[in-house]
Amino acid sequence: MKIVESLQELRQARAQLAGKVGLVPTMGFLHEGHLSLVEIAGQHSDHVVASIFVNPSQFGPNEDLDAYPRDIPKDLEMLEAAGVALVWMPTAEVMYPAHYQSWIDLDEITQYLEGAKRPGHFRGVATVVAKLFNAVQPDLAVFGQKDAQQVAVIKQMVRDLNMPVEVLVGPIIREADGLAKSSRNVYLKDDERMAARVLNRSLLKAETAFKAGERNGDAIREIMRKHIEDESLARLEYVSCAHEQLLHELNEVEEKALLSMAVFVGKTRLIDNLLLGKE
Amino acid sequence: MKIVESLQELRQARAQLAGKVGLVPTMGFLHEGHLSLVEIAGQHSDHVVASIFVNPSQFGPNEDLDAYPRDIPKDLEMLEAAGVALVWMPTAEVMYPAHYQSWIDLDEITQYLEGAKRPGHFRGVATVVAKLFNAVQPDLAVFGQKDAQQVAVIKQMVRDLNMPVEVLVGPIIREADGLAKSSRNVYLKDDERMAARVLNRSLLKAETAFKAGERNGDAIREIMRKHIEDESLARLEYVSCAHEQLLHELNEVEEKALLSMAVFVGKTRLIDNLLLGKE
Numbered sequence: 001m002k003i004v005e006s007l008q009e010l011r012q013a014r015a016q017l018a019g020k021v022g023l024v025p026t027m028g029f030l031h032e033g034h035l036s037l038v039e040i041a042g043q044h045s046d047h048v049v050a051s052i053f054v055n056p057s058q059f060g061p062n063e064d065l066d067a068y069p070r071d072i073p074k075d076l077e078m079l080e081a082a083g084v085a086l087v088w089m090p091t092a093e094v095m096y097p098a099h100y101q102s103w104i105d106l107d108e109i110t111q112y113l114e115g116a117k118r119p120g121h122f123r124g125v126a127t128v129v130a131k132l133f134n135a136v137q138p139d140l141a142v143f144g145q146k147d148a149q150q151v152a153v154i155k156q157m158v159r160d161l162n163m164p165v166e167v168l169v170g171p172i173i174r175e176a177d178g179l180a181k182s183s184r185n186v187y188l189k190d191d192e193r194m195a196a197r198v199l200n201r202s203l204l205k206a207e208t209a210f211k212a213g214e215r216n217g218d219a220i221r222e223i224m225r226k227h228i229e230d231e232s233l234a235r236l237e238y239v240s241c242a243h244e245q246l247l248h249e250l251n252e253v254e255e256k257a258l259l260s261m262a263v264f265v266g267k268t269r270l271i272d273n274l275l276l277g278k279e
Numbered sequence: 280m281k282i283v284e285s286l287q288e289l290r291q292a293r294a295q296l297a298g299k300v301g302l303v304p305t306m307g308f309l310h311e312g313h314l315s316l317v318e319i320a321g322q323h324s325d326h327v328v329a330s331i332f333v334n335p336s337q338f339g340p341n342e343d344l345d346a347y348p349r350d351i352p353k354d355l356e357m358l359e360a361a362g363v364a365l366v367w368m369p370t371a372e373v374m375y376p377a378h379y380q381s382w383i384d385l386d387e388i389t390q391y392l393e394g395a396k397r398p399g400h401f402r403g404v405a406t407v408v409a410k411l412f413n414a415v416q417p418d419l420a421v422f423g424q425k426d427a428q429q430v431a432v433i434k435q436m437v438r439d440l441n442m443p444v445e446v447l448v449g450p451i452i453r454e455a456d457g458l459a460k461s462s463r464n465v466y467l468k469d470d471e472r473m474a475a476r477v478l479n480r481s482l483l484k485a486e487t488a489f490k491a492g493e494r495n496g497d498a499i500r501e502i503m504r505k506h507i508e509d510e511s512l513a514r515l516e517y518v519s520c521a522h523e524q525l526l527h528e529l530n531e532v533e534e535k536a537l538l539s540m541a542v543f544v545g546k547t548r549l550i551d552n553l554l555l556g557k558e
Binding site: 011099101102103104105106109126127130134156160163 | 290378379380381382383384385386388405406410413414416435436439440441442443525
């Protein structure tokens, strides 16, 4: 497994990879969720390239950039064991040199959900993903459904900007009790870890109601909201039943919907989601 | 010469072009300036792709989008004679379909000169050029120095976003009396056509002063301003002596500077520029 830092080294190493290349962008501190994306990339390409970059431009001024957990030696060990051919670990100076000034904004779908709570977050995400695509020139890239709005934003950007990259989406990987795996889960104390089950459980409650025929957006959101409010360690930030691509809230669910939420458990902000009506 | 409209047709035709591909993006109504860019592209690549697209997103609400001159049959004839392999003529619906919402902004260098006078113009330019690059996947692209700020914006975007495209710049092509060739020159009445010589002449006056030792930015700008104000049919919009890459105004010229201006001659807005200190 080759590990590179500069753009020039990356381009040289990339040029050595013949055949189809799959990219898995990460911010490091890898868990099984990331490894499942590497596996998907490997199934659809000849070589997997992974990037590790904690992207400052997608963190707000009051967010946890400096505290974001890091364990590069373990990350590299996991990527090597997973069969990754090339790892790009650019520094912030490589990605955002002096006079850096180009940004990609999406108008509509970044106004909702995470975008509404984290101004500028998706500008940072879209920009860094475009940079990764242009630098690595993958045939395909794999993202996790865990970050559902990120998936929607990247798919929209790829479509809008004619990017020659196929976007694949890996399913949410969960702990045995349903909690979605996340690098931020390490922040949870024991009682908070128990309380955090409420995210997935509220999604499943809403799904059960949907399967029983409930189609009213307010009713579906209310099921999730109530269930979360019953958990004293949880504080709901938002709950949503939205159009799966355009992300606006739905009054009535026709065929599909994206259920999603952000919940503080103690000081840790967790997100989770579920696609309703997926075949 | 193959002519395509949809993105899918373009991708299929592009895939047939082996070797190096050079792109010349245009808005049509071609003149010798454009043909010189095709020639440069041909010298540096195996196949030249040209695009013709009058990009609505780079025109302001009070600008001349609808009146922009068009002559597609003549354009195609000229491109074929110049040896172009493939022409992409997307419709506005191909480039900006329903729910289109991704835009590229550059923070600093779009604040000056044309960017200051034409809010949103370079957002439209940067976005459409990124789309053209992603769709055509050229090895190199050629732009005209006539649009000096556009060149600076595109070079900065390519650098910032790691785009795998080499940007080449063709010199300004001028009429015998020095007027820079422009699709908009057709708007000029006879007396205005004479008056329009004042743009290039004022640039040359400033260059003469520079060569004689003048290094003061205000003094250089004043030479150009005075000369233009002496022409009764001309109305100066701005005159600039700026950093050639970052485009902020210079107090003192060290080695290089970009002299540029926008001047209304009658109702026609003309631009011109000159690089000082170019070896």
